């Protein structure tokens with residue numbers, strides 16, 4: 001079946017998965033069974049090793065020889081029959097233009113899944129203090145909600161987002177990636193990937209035989225954390241827990257050959273993970 005979409009003709013229904021070209025350079029589209037997953041880039045940048053915890057000079061020399069590594073900030077749009085879903089909202093910079101170029105208005109977003117509540121993930125949630133997505137039901141892990149409502153977290157923006165969307169908030173309990181899945185609704189499972197924040201969650205998208213794990217901030221520096229998953233970040237709330245989540249998830253997706261997508265993986269933000277012959281894992285980004 002063919003249909004016109006965003007000014008380009010796309011072939012719908014090809015199995016198993018097909019990467020599709022886009023005109024907007026901030027968008028990359030990938031198919032998971034009957035679903036379409038669009039990376040919505042908020043911008044690319046160069047990260048610096050100063051944010052690493054536990055990286056030796058040798059590791060940095062080997063993985064980041066020129067002193068910077070590519071990073072980005074991404075949100076994702078998941079289109080499934082009858083549902084338009086946003087996974088995080090980035091800074092809210094390019095987000096609304098990106099959605100527009102896909103023919104999606106804020107009112108058409110039915111569901112928002114939040115991986116966690118840092119500013120670069122909830123930045124698009126509010127507009128002039130009101131819900132930027134007035135019809136969206138919001139899914140948030142209960143431990144994440146409880147953390148941001150506690151005195152430990154000092155971020156009034158997160159509380160404000162919770163307050164504004166309170167009547168549409170669905171709190172859920174993520175489960176370990178190898179446990180019996182917690183299906184939020186058909187096609188979406190909530191996976192615990194705690195550590196970066198106390199309730200940090202990955203979302204497994206599943207349609208037919210195909211899967212994609214949108215893993216949020218499980219990594220911030222693919223350049224070093226694939227080879228050395230034990231390298232953490234200064235802004236991990238609990239670095240040891242974040243490292244354990246990263247190691248467990250990498251092993252699982254490598255073994256099961258499940259493609260992944262991440263909020264700080266440079267464009268196109270999605271690809272495949274394999275076990276590396278020497279240390280750690282390797283990442284192969286999808287190509288247009």
Ligand SMILES: [Zn+2]
Nearest residue numbers: 118120217263
């Ligand atoms: Zn982030």
